[in-house]
Amino acid sequence: QVHLQESGPGLVKPSETLSLTCIVSNESISSSYWTWIRQSPGKGLDWIGYIHYSGTTNYNPSLKGRVSMSLDTSKNQFSLTLTSVTPADTAVYYCARDAGSSWGFDFWGQGAQVTVSS
């Protein structure tokens, strides 16, 4: 069973950078696509983007160039960076395995609450 665990600061100041890491267990990150999703309070799911072990990334244009992702194969983890945050970026951030367009997101982390506030 693939296990994912998000980690990172729970509070970020406006205009600063949000950084989260997702540690993957029981599966090599060199085998799949890995994705980030967020959910604002009381709202639905928003896809942020994915990264492939080859380094290929694909980001949701709605984030207008503020997002980047990276992976560390030595630690079997991948990361999300979101710059110039505002209170609108307050959300629960989930990492998940992207099994492909025909299979969806089959394993998810428990989620990390990030609040943007001064």
Next chain:
Amino acid sequence: SSVLTQPPSVSVAPGKTATIPCGGDDIGSDSVHWYQQKPGQAPVLVIYYDSHRPSGTPERISGSNSGNTATLTISRVEAGDEADYYCQVWDSSSDLWVFGGGTKLTVL
């Protein structure tokens, strides 16, 4: 890009059948996935590729997809089925994943 439309809420009595639609332009040509999210928990994939169940999804939960509507059907609804349900597709024209707005299933 694709827009997926779901009703905000569906209510059903225990033991009855719940149907949750997900509307989209020619969604029948896409692979639709469904997620169940209970309060305070991460979403869980319950249907992939329109109608396939991952291990752990009970046979009471099924999916179909045709034309402009994909449908999640839950038979013999139980109190434990009360959750938010989201549909999802890969929009190949825009190269991005799209979620429906979600449907809150209430068991009366």
